[in-house]
Amino acid sequence: MKFTAKIFLLIVSLLALGLLVAGCGGSGGEGGEEQNKAGQTSFSLATAGTGGTYYPMGGGVSSVVQDATNYEIAVETSGGSAENLRLIEAGETELAWANASEIYWAWNGEEFFKGQELKSFRVVNFGWNAIFHWAVHKGSNINSFADLKGKKVGIGPQGSGSAIFGETYFRAIGMWDKVQPMYLPPDDQATSFKDKKIDVFGYFSRVPMASLMDIAAVTDIKLLDPTIEGAQANFSQKYPFYTKTVIPKGSYSGQDQDVSMYNNPVYLVVRKDISDQVVYDLLTAIYSDKGQERLKQTNKAAEDMTLENALQGMEEMGVPLHPGAIKFFEEKGLEIPQELIEG
Incomplete structure (x- = not known):
């Protein structure tokens, strides 16, 4: 009986130790996932059909950013502005082009987004006039x-x-x-x-x-x-x-x-959980002399995408600017309207 009791206690101890190790392993796994998410280097950029401006400008931004960083940006065709915002909300893309009207309506749950306030995106910068x-x-x-x-x-x-x-x-x-x-x-x-x-x-x-x-x-x-x-x-x-x-x-x-x-107007938008550093790096590449030159070679729309125009029309939309963009533009001497700063 004493022997049996000892075996029983040993088994219980081993089981407890196993659960503890599994728990630690699970916690470590989740931490790893969070770390991978924070250190994410591969992204998708939702554009539109190939015959408009969204797609070639998406290709231009992808090329400029990939040359200047270790990020990979896959340019994806889509139904366009409204679908892009829904793709971000669903977690199916990280970056997208979107028009001012859809951005405003999606954020406020109005018009074609009535009853569906989409809050998972943040604005990065002005793109061009469409x-x-x-x-x-x-x-x-x-x-x-x-x-x-x-x-x-x-x-x-x-x-x-x-x-x-x-x-x-x-x-x-x-x-x-x-x-x-x-x-x-x-x-x-x-x-x-x-x-x-x-x-x-x-x-x-x-x-x-x-x-x-x-x-x-x-x-x-x-x-x-x-x-x-x-x-x-x-x-x-x-x-x-x-x-x-x-x-x-x-x-x-x-x-x-x-x-x-x-x-x-068209804007670049991103998921709100994209790291500040990634957004900062994207803008650094886009507004570099080399980036501006490459983008203008890609499409005439890039003539609108200047640092001077970067915040154009955003105050009227009232949708928050991504913190990484705030840091970048403040360093460049741009004044950020209070309405665009969260918290």
Whole structure:
């Protein structure tokens, strides 16, 4: 009996020791995961379709950052701005481009994000001004948006900032139920437009847009001015993010006059749990002389992405700036609006 009792006590002691070791091992594993997360060096950057500005600018940023750091950034195509913010919220990407309107609405749970306040992202820096292009065949009888009744209108893929703008605009001017929206990315729109399967090409991009240049090289186009009907509907007053701008004459083949359009600024956003050092390093690479030069070689949109413009429009959005960005911009002498600083 005494022997049996001793064996029993030994077994209990061994089990207790095993549990203790397992517990320590488990704790160490979790600590390792946290350490790996803090030391993360591989990231994904959600962009949009390949025919707009998001994708090539994503490639430019990835190349600049990878050359200057030990970080790897995989550039991913997506549905665009709205989907990108949802991908960040779901933990499926770490970095993304997004338009001002979707950033504001997602943060506040309004409009197309009604009831879904997304709080997992933070703003990093201003990217460029994105202009919504509306184009029709020059030989068509379409001269205004009133002429689009019953027409097939390309507005970008579902979930994109372009599709959201298209629906918002047509609803504002009372035409949403009178057109046939075609949810196509720019490259697919270009093909369908050239084949005359859609009547209108519509998409956000910095000027010039690759897909529209491709179209204009083989068929005559005419740009439609949305600001006429927009002014009648007080569009800019209701949606201040969509500011009025101009596509200068000569931007596209056959364009012999300036055409007014609406603009929606683009920003780089990241998951809030990306380390301050990573964001600081990203900005250091982007705003270096070499980084600026490389980005301008990638796409003309980079002409907007200067240090002087870095905080443009952020105060109006009211979404917090990532702490790593705050540190970088303060060191560069920029004054950070209090509204952009958490805590």
